[in-house]
Amino acid sequence: MKFDVIIATYNRRDSLKILVEQILECSCLPEKIIIVDSSIDENQEIQSLDSVTYVRSSHKNQPYQRYVGYLASSSDVLIYFDDDMRIVDKQCFEKILIPFNDENVVGVQPNFIYKNNFYDCQIPESKIRQLAQNNIFFKFLKTLSGNPSIEDGKLWLAGIRGKSPDNGKSLEWFNGPVFSARKKYLYNNFNFNLFELYKKRVGKAEDVILGFTLSKLGKVIYLEDAYFYHDDQNDSVYSVNFISYSERISCSRLYLSFEYARLSGKSKVLAFFHYHLFMLGRIGCLIANQFINFERSRFNIMLGYLRGYFKALLSIKTLISFDNGFNEKKEALNDLSENPKFIRNPNDK
Numbered sequence: 001m002k003f004d005v006i007i008a009t010y011n012r013r014d015s016l017k018i019l020v021e022q023i024l025e026c027s028c029l030p031e032k033i034i035i036v037d038s039s040i041d042e043n044q045e046i047q048s049l050d051s052v053t054y055v056r057s058s059h060k061n062q063p064y065q066r067y068v069g070y071l072a073s074s075s076d077v078l079i080y081f082d083d084d085m086r087i088v089d090k091q092c093f094e095k096i097l098i099p100f101n102d103e104n105v106v107g108v109q110p111n112f113i114y115k116n117n118f119y120d121c122q123i124p125e126s127k128i129r130q131l132a133q134n135n136i137f138f139k140f141l142k143t144l145s146g147n148p149s150i151e152d153g154k155l156w157l158a159g160i161r162g163k164s165p166d167n168g169k170s171l172e173w174f175n176g177p178v179f180s181a182r183k184k185y186l187y188n189n190f191n192f193n194l195f196e197l198y199k200k201r202v203g204k205a206e207d208v209i210l211g212f213t214l215s216k217l218g219k220v221i222y223l224e225d226a227y228f229y230h231d232d233q234n235d236s237v238y239s240v241n242f243i244s245y246s247e248r249i250s251c252s253r254l255y256l257s258f259e260y261a262r263l264s265g266k267s268k269v270l271a272f273f274h275y276h277l278f279m280l281g282r283i284g285c286l287i288a289n290q291f292i293n294f295e296r297s298r299f300n301i302m303l304g305y306l307r308g309y310f311k312a313l314l315s316i317k318t319l320i321s322f323d324n325g326f327n328e329k330k331e332a333l334n335d336l337s338e339n340p341k342f343i344r345n346p347n348d349k
Contacts, residue, residue, distance in 0.1 A: 001097050002076050003180075005030045006069030008062045009083040011039045015231070016046060022087040024051060028094045030079070034072050036065040055339050058331060061198045063206040067325075068332045070186055072339075076100075078186065082177040084231045085112070092227035096180050099168075099221040106218030107181040107211060109174055111164070112228040145281025146274050153222065155212050157271055158278045159205050159256035167224035174211030174220070177230045185217045186210075191259055192325035193318055194252075201244070202251040202311055209259050216263050242297050246304025247311070250279060254312040255319045268320060279309050 005023055009016045016035070023033060029051075037043055038057040047054030053072055057065045066080060077100055079093065089095070092110070099105045142148070150156050153165035155172040165171050190213050197203030214220055254275050261271040286302040312319065 001100060002031050003079055003093065003097060004032045004034055004069075004073040004075040004077075005079050005081060006034045006036070006066060006073065007081045007083055008036050008057075008065035008069065009039065009043075010037070010060060010062075012083045012235075013039070013043055013045075015233075016043065016083045019081060019083060019085060019087075020046060020049070020052065026087065026090045026093055028091070028097075030093070031075050032073065034069045036068045036072075038065060053339065055335055058335050059199065061195065063195050063198050063203070064328065064332070066206075067187065067195075067328060068335055070183065071329070071332050072336055073183060076183060077180060078183050079180040080178065082230070084233065085177050086115070086229050086231050087227065088229060089225075089227040095223065095225070095227065099223075100182060102219070104218050105182070105221055106185040107174065107179065107214045107220035108223060109171060109179050109211070109220060110223045110228065111226045112175075112178055112230055113226045115229045115231045116233065142281075145284070146278035147281060155208065155215075155260065157257045157260050157274045158253040159208055159260075160278075161208070164224070165222050167222065169222055170215070170219045171222045172212050172215040172220065173209075174207040174214075176207035178228055179207060179211065181210075181214055182218075185214055187325070188217060189213060189263070190325065191255075191262070192323040192328050193321065194255060195325075195328055196318060196323075197252060197255060197315075202248055202308060203255075204248040204252040205256055209256055212260065213263060242300040243304040243307070246301045247308035248304075250282075250305045250308030251312045251315070252308075253278065254316070258320050262322070272316075275312075279305065283309075 007016065007019065020033060023030070032053045033051055034053045034055065035046055036055045036057050038060040042056065043054070046052055055068055055072060057068055059065070070078060077097060079096060096108050096110055099108050146158065147160060150160055150162035152162045153169060153171035154162045161173055190210065194203055194206055194209065211220055257271040257275045258268055260266070261268045283302060283305055286298060286305070290298055
């Protein structure tokens with residue numbers, strides 16, 4: 001089975017080099033390693049490698065860059081990496097490809113571990129959340145505020161997810177740093193309005209909704225063995241500070257709610273009502289925690305939530321509508337036309 005590796009990168013020259021070298025050391029090699037680079041400077045060292053198809057992106061926008069990689073590929077399966085992922089099992093690609101022998105499988109989510117604490121690990125502990133884990137009354141309040149416990153592997157309104165399922169079981173979302181999909185199903189019935197949120201610096205959870213969209217077309221399988229680790233250095237544009245991080249989360253939750261409703265055949269009116277309930281519940285929880293133990297970082301999280309909440313309401317016309325990606329495809333094909341290794345498919349107009 002032919003597969004390509006796609007890496008969206010931005011200003012991580014050394015990190016990207018390590019990952020590419022590790023890919024080339026694996027026991028099963030991809031047809032192409034497609035690098036979509038939005039860095040300030042071109043990476044001439046990487047683009048000189050025969051095994052690499054190097055594309056300059058016109059947008060500093062990870063979902064857009066991944067989409068460019070999708071259009072550049074002609075293989076059956078695409079395996080996506082963040083540029084700060086590391087490989088610990090040189091047989092990782094064979095193991096990821098095994099579930100795809102079942103034609104009903106449209107995606108595979110391999111597990112990975114975090115080498116460092118990711119940005120959200122620095123968020124102050126919630127005393128209310130701790131109580132909700134052990135106290136029936138607080139569990140009830142948690143559910144009442146729009147944040148119930150979800151079945152393992154399932155996705156719900158506002159992007160609420162269950163825990164990872166058992167090995168080999170199905171799930172309804174991807175976890176961004178690494179995931180894989182059968183190309184012919186990827187971006188089918190996908191709402192490209194998410195790209196606009198990323199352009200405006202209020203987008204998040206592209207991986208979640210991409211996985212959920214795929215799960216409506218077939219099975220997405222979870223592999224619990226960790227073949228990779230995430231070497232995050234807290235230099236991501238998504239985690240500049242607590243305000244911007246929280247703003248992205250709260251604004252994108254409305255998009256996730258509307259998309260969950262659209263893809264599941266649920267009411268968007270109820271999804272909109274739940275979003276208010278969910279956001280007010282999260283903000284109320286932050287306020288309650290501040291009374292228990294005031295922290296400046298938590299105040300900034302609350303400020304970001306409020307900013308994202310109001311931006312979502314102001315953007316509701318965009319968030320509730322559907323964009324088939326015509327303009328994004330046109331721009332992406334234009335980026336690819338600059339690369340001599342790319343041969344345009346005659347079906348792409």
